[in-house]
Amino acid sequence: MSRKRATLKEVAERAGVSIATVSNVFSGRKPVNDDLRIKVERAAKELSYQVDRAASQLKSGRARVVGVLVPDLDDTFFTSLISRIEVMALKDGYDVIVASSRDDRHLEESRLQTLLGWRPSGIIAVPCSDTVPAILAREVGHLPMVLVDRVMPGSVAADTVTIDNFEAGEIAARYLVEMGHSDIVLAASHLDIAPIRERVRGATSVVERMLGRTPAAIGLGSNAERGAELFTHWLERHPLPSAVFALTNVTTLAVLTALARQRIDIPEQVSIIGFDDYTWMSARKTALTAIRQPVDEIARVAWERLQARIAGDAADPYPSILNTSLQVRDSTRRLVPSPVGERLKGVEEQGVDPAGDAVKDRPNSIH
Amino acid sequence: MSRKRATLKEVAERAGVSIATVSNVFSGRKPVNDDLRIKVERAAKELSYQVDRAASQLKSGRARVVGVLVPDLDDTFFTSLISRIEVMALKDGYDVIVASSRDDRHLEESRLQTLLGWRPSGIIAVPCSDTVPAILAREVGHLPMVLVDRVMPGSVAADTVTIDNFEAGEIAARYLVEMGHSDIVLAASHLDIAPIRERVRGATSVVERMLGRTPAAIGLGSNAERGAELFTHWLERHPLPSAVFALTNVTTLAVLTALARQRIDIPEQVSIIGFDDYTWMSARKTALTAIRQPVDEIARVAWERLQARIAGDAADPYPSILNTSLQVRDSTRRLVPSPVGERLKGVEEQGVDPAGDAVKDRPNSIH
DNA sequence: CCGGAGCTGTTAAACGTTTAACGGTAAAAC
DNA sequence: GTTTTACCGTTAAACGTTTAACAGCTCCGG
Structure with missing residues (x-):
């Protein structure tokens, strides 16, 4: 050979x-x-x-590669991020090296270490916890990098791209309360991940303010099957809540799986708000009402920040915070009459109505 | 910086x-x-x-990178493949460069070209059509490579890993016919892709043999939203079939989306068999009966073949053909009484029964 | 006490590019 | 007719490794 x-x-x-x-x-x-x-x-x-890229890179010092690190390559949120980054990287003549930390801090360090061995032009990383890996922190200011999603804006001297997690929690919770729900459960993945905590905080603040009670928050982990078991178990020893707000796409799946196994009807017996917006969520008779993260925009902003840094932009780190929106479909039941003429912030009405154009711009669509 | x-x-x-x-x-x-x-x-x-990997690679000629090319980074089938390959690559000390051809032959050539610039140890590619890219064909015998999924075994002098597409079609069709369905529609993506044609051929052969009629096969493309529109359109000008067999995970989504929009009940009004097996398929009250591809095994076999070639194995190209199985859940209705004691090949009974352990080994589970 | 053998360390020559510095020719400017 | 200028080519020196070849040392058998 x-x-x-x-x-x-x-x-x-x-x-x-x-x-x-x-x-x-x-x-x-x-x-x-x-x-x-x-x-x-x-x-x-x-x-x-x-x-020969190796020779070319060695001599010129220029790399035309970016490293992308995510916590889980089986999570559609991260893979759609990668997909969009790959498109923009190609456009600008970069190649992409992917690595998964599999939600393991040690693995994360070692994956970053090898990523750095490539002398990449930059790194886009979704840390697996909110403490930024030491090896990356050391490179801040030397290597262009953008931290995405699982990071607290301002917690590190690098550009970050996140969504307004607190607001996301608020929007969902407010919608549920307006619909007349009071017994609300928050299905979190891990409560030690900063953005998840923020979503919980946002939702909790609304419920406390409007209803004077604190919603339960349960941790279902980041594996759908395991999460379904945990939630089933939880259901067995608690009365059925009137609504569940799932805080990640994996816990959305966990909750739906558990409810399906228990033959609990949505939204008749329990209302659901999911997280992220994927095609499968609308491919059901009771289409899922969900908080939509602007994946395209997250990827775009992350890439633009990275390119700016690669081009030599030395401005202060900029924390981009994007807004989520509630895609209203059929999985939440109204328990009280609709307040007339009221419009909620960040809420987009959208059923499975075939006439609507609301289904444009889905993650699975290529533009 | x-x-x-x-x-x-x-x-x-x-x-x-x-x-x-x-x-x-x-x-x-x-x-x-x-x-x-x-x-x-x-x-x-x-x-x-x-x-510095560039210097190291330049001098030693050894690369410790593999290139992975897929047609679509938004398709969960391909991303789960990548996820598994990344795990094994890490274990063996390789890094992974990903590229998407976005189902475009020209882009495919150019992506492969840049991939080759890395002088990778090997390449795992899912071609976007069944004509193997010229640039790869030229490298056969020089560069270790494994072709996966969209390729006809034997059509190229390289290792291939595919499923038995003909059999997959047969299994699904036979199950539908045994259940009493006769008006069966095949929801294909593109009929010019070899494995899809094989699935159609397999299903058609069974239906023709058992019922003496030919099932309709319609092309819905590889975008779920567009496919849903096409299928909706098709539904408007054809009588509702008694069963639809979706031949890819994307057409599965397309069909389900269209049916949801038209408020057509599954399986009461129409039965469905989907393709691939993802968590969301079981996270519904009417869990989806589907043909399951052994993604783990596909990835494992592909990696093992590649490693063998990298290690210098010069044996004749080996076409690995893996078997699919039907995951029987709730989306197909029985129209005739069950033939007693009969067991179909490749069929695994599996509902959403919470007691069952059948839900193990899902793509989204990490082991 | 000499001559391997076995370790462990160093020297120096690549690997295939990029790129600064230089050279040579022809057209333009004077 | 000479000098400038512009343009296009070439030469040669890196870049940071790996690795063959070699060298010094200790240990051991004869």
């Missing part, structure tokens, strides 16, 4: 020029006359020459 | 040894005395030294 690969030198010989000329043809850094350029291009094609 | 990074030389100076010794400490190729090793390790830590 593995015949020797063509090098600049071989192409140069075959085309009868110097290696510098060949290099210039490929990099376009200096102009090359058409006749020579044609010769070089033909020679390169004949040898099926391909610039 | 970007203070100069520590190099071997700097570490060597600080530790008072030669660069060869430092290299040996990191690569472990030659033994180094403990006292020196300690000194080197301390110096390296102090400078937070990290081997």
